[in-house]
Amino acid sequence: MTNSGSPVDSGPVPLPRMTVAVAGGTGFVGGAIARELARRGHRVVVLSHRLPARSGEGPSEGLVQPFEQRRADITQPHGLEAALAGVDALAISLAFRNSPIEAPRRGRTFERVDADGTVALVSAAGAAGVRRLVYMSGAGAAADAPRHWFRAKWRAEEAVRASGIPYTIFRPSWIYGPGDRSLNRFLGFARWLPFVPQIGNGRQLVAPVFVDDMGRLVADALEVSGATDATLEVGGPETLTMDAVVREALRIQGRRRLILHAPAGLMKLLTRPLTLLPSPPMTPDAIDFVVQSAQVDTGPLSAALPRHLMPLAEGLASYLAPTRRGSPG
Numbered sequence: 613m614t615n616s617g618s619p620v621d622s623g624p625v626p627l628p629r630m631t632v633a634v635a636g637g638t639g640f641v642g643g644a645i646a647r648e649l650a651r652r653g654h655r656v657v658v659l660s661h662r663l664p665a666r667s668g669e670g671p672s673e674g675l676v677q678p679f680e681q682r683r684a685d686i687t688q689p690h691g692l693e694a695a696l697a698g699v700d701a702l703a704i705s706l707a708f709r710n711s712p713i714e715a716p717r718r719g720r721t722f723e724r725v726d727a728d729g730t731v732a733l734v735s736a737a738g739a740a741g742v743r744r745l746v747y748m749s750g751a752g753a754a755a756d757a758p759r760h761w762f763r764a765k766w767r768a769e770e771a772v773r774a775s776g777i778p779y780t781i782f783r784p785s786w787i788y789g790p791g792d793r794s795l796n797r798f799l800g801f802a803r804w805l806p807f808v809p810q811i812g813n814g815r816q817l818v819a820p821v822f823v824d825d826m827g828r829l830v831a832d833a834l835e836v837s838g839a840t841d842a843t844l845e846v847g848g849p850e851t852l853t854m855d856a857v858v859r860e861a862l863r864i865q866g867r868r869r870l871i872l873h874a875p876a877g878l879m880k881l882l883t884r885p886l887t888l889l890p891s892p893p894m895t896p897d898a899i900d901f902v903v904q905s906a907q908v909d910t911g912p913l914s915a916a917l918p919r920h921l922m923p924l925a926e927g928l929a930s931y932l933a934p935t936r937r938g939s940p941g
């Protein structure tokens with residue numbers, strides 16, 4: 613049974629009904645955060661850089677009804693403070709289009725969006741009088757991390773920690789759910805092919821967390837004091853290989869498919885020339901990103917925000933189990 617209510621909290625509830633801006637609220641994780649906050653009665657403002665420049669405030673046709681939407685492009689810091697006017701709390705869940713496939717000529721990089729973008733947003737939040745921050749980082753963020761994306765995440769985290777605004781930083785392992793781009797891509801192949809292609813050996817370890825649980829944790833962090841000024845790794849109840857995740861998803865869909873592995877080294881070699889394109893479909897860096905393990909220590913999370921998180925089978929079944937009328941191949 614999933615506990616979808618608030619966790620037991622020892623501290624006071626600081627703000628009964630908050631106005632919460634969600635940067636990245638049009639995205640996979642940010643969308644779940646926005647929905648959960650709205651479900652709990654908070655006023656949600658979704659920030660998006662795809663809104664027309666003159667749309668201004670107020671509900672508008674477009675990206676994520678029924679939330680109020682405001683234009684905020686983190687690559688153009690001058691408009692950010694105005695976008696945060698009247699906002700009590702800010703949840704930052706940013707990623708560039710096609711992440712993790714960087715397109716430097718289009719400004720789509722971890723440095724530009726995850727790091728610089730968060731630095732700019734946090735500075736605007738301070739100026740706008742925002743009283744609470746939540747930042748979606750990633751498991752592995754560190755000043756001296758071997759991968760540049762984790763160093764960018766660290767720089768973003770440091771801006772949050774230095775802001776003087778009470779914060780919670782989440783470092784999730786791997787998030788799945790309807791609308792994710794990774795697992796759904798594999799399952800898309802399985803609809804048409806007798807096999808599922810997978811880059812790498814499929815043995816990378818992840819601790820899958822259901823996207824709705826991630827939304828609940830963010831809302832918990834804003835509502836209770838247990839996670840204030842904490843940096844918390846996030847993972848679901850199991851740690852397993854990516855192959856095991858894909859096999860479980862196929863089992864729940866009632867599909868029998870072979871997983872075909874393409875060696876990561878070969879794929880990196882083949883994709884190297886693509887980095888010359890303005891918007892590459894794949895890059896060697898992105899291959900390193902998708903084959904990395906993301907193991908987490910969830911002890912501090914359970915202590916700060918006690919909550920039952922969905923086991924993988926339960927989370928997957930909630931949106932993948934065939935309906936009576938539908939029969940997968």
Ligand SMILES: NC(=O)c1ccc[n+]([C@@H]2O[C@H](COP(=O)([O-])OP(=O)(O)OC[C@H]3O[C@@H](n4cnc5c(N)ncnc54)[C@H](OP(=O)(O)O)[C@@H]3O)[C@@H](O)[C@H]2O)c1
Nearest residue numbers: 636638639640641660661662685686705706707748786787
């Ligand atoms: N998915 C996972 O498994 C996972 C695991 C660990 C950590 N995370 C972290 O969770 C965060 C969200 O990931 P996601 O999977 O939800 O990504 P996503 O679906 O691609 O969403 C990214 C959001 O960023 C916004 N954005 C992009 N460029 C922007 C700009 N210039 N100005 C303002 N907003 C911009 C987009 O909104 P608009 O285009 O509407 O502006 C979009 O809503 C990321 O920081 C990621 O590192 C995710």
